Amino acid sequence: MPYAPKPLPRSRLHRPDNRPTRQKRGYDRDWEKLRAAVIDDEPLCRMCMNRGRHVAADLVDHIQPIEDGGERLSRENLQPLCRKCHGEKTAEDLRKRRGKA
Numbered sequence: 001m002p003y004a005p006k007p008l009p010r011s012r013l014h015r016p017d018n019r020p021t022r023q024k025r026g027y028d029r030d031w032e033k034l035r036a037a038v039i040d041d042e043p044l045c046r047m048c049m050n051r052g053r054h055v056a057a058d059l060v061d062h063i064q065p066i067e068d069g070g071e072r073l074s075r076e077n078l079q080p081l082c083r084k085c086h087g088e089k090t091a092e093d094l095r096k097r098r099g100k101a
């Protein structure tokens with residue numbers, strides 16, 4: 001049977017986006033410290049490295065997304081990526097998540 005989402009109650013349709021700020025969602029000082037440590041350890045994009053390319057990392061990624069139960073502040077769950085690879089991985093994570101649903 002195809003999945004049909006229930007319509008939202010009217011009162012929720014036009015509510016402004018009131019999600020917590022980035023900071024409140026956990027991108028706090030501990031995260032900043034850990035992020036800096038990862039880049040310090042591995043200044044190059046890991047996915048590019050695996051393809052034999054040396055590209056400076058732009059950001060630190062959660063290997064297993066937090067949304068999927070990944071550990072937020074675990075060094076083992078973090079990898080440095082360049083923007084391009086991060087975009088690819090995010091798209092892939094989304095695809096996987098949709099596939100499961």
Ligand SMILES: [Zn+2]
Pocket residue numbers: 045046047048049055081082083084085086
């Ligand atoms: Zn890369």
